[in-house]
Amino acid sequence: MKLSTDDLSRLIEMAWEDRTPFEAIQVQFNLSESEVKEIMRAHLKSGSYTVWRKRVSGRKTKHESLRVPGTLRAYCPTQYKLK
Template sequence: MSQPHPLTLLQPEDLSRIIEMAWEDRTPFEAIEAQFALNEAQVKKLMRQQLTSSSFKLWRKRVSGRVTKHLHKREPGMLRAYCPTQYKPRSS
């Protein structure tokens, strides 16, 4: 008996978070794999399925060659996955 494909087991909130993480410049594919057990190829497949064709092309153009999307390509001193001001509360 075959195992269900991992992409079919994801809840809507997980799909949303994976897409968000994939768009973030500093979140490596390895972080998505650690949290959701999806490798880079599976993330690309998910993005192709979930985004419009034009949005997928924009995303692929954005992440292609981006050093921060792969842990092994990052500078050793880059330990955080987000900009220091990204999660700070903003005043209205």
């Protein structure tokens, strides 16, 4: 899949966010978790990719099935502040 620069930037941002599950990325970009990992590996420095993989591995918030039932948001309520 060919992503625009803006879409690639947003995808990487969503992948780094702790509260954005891979399922939300799949809905928005039609990419599986393994495809997201491939894109991250291709576009991050190797050290950054390693840090990211350690960060998301086993994280309950990165998989909808592991999240607390009823959690519908993909980000912290204080993350985006309206001006």
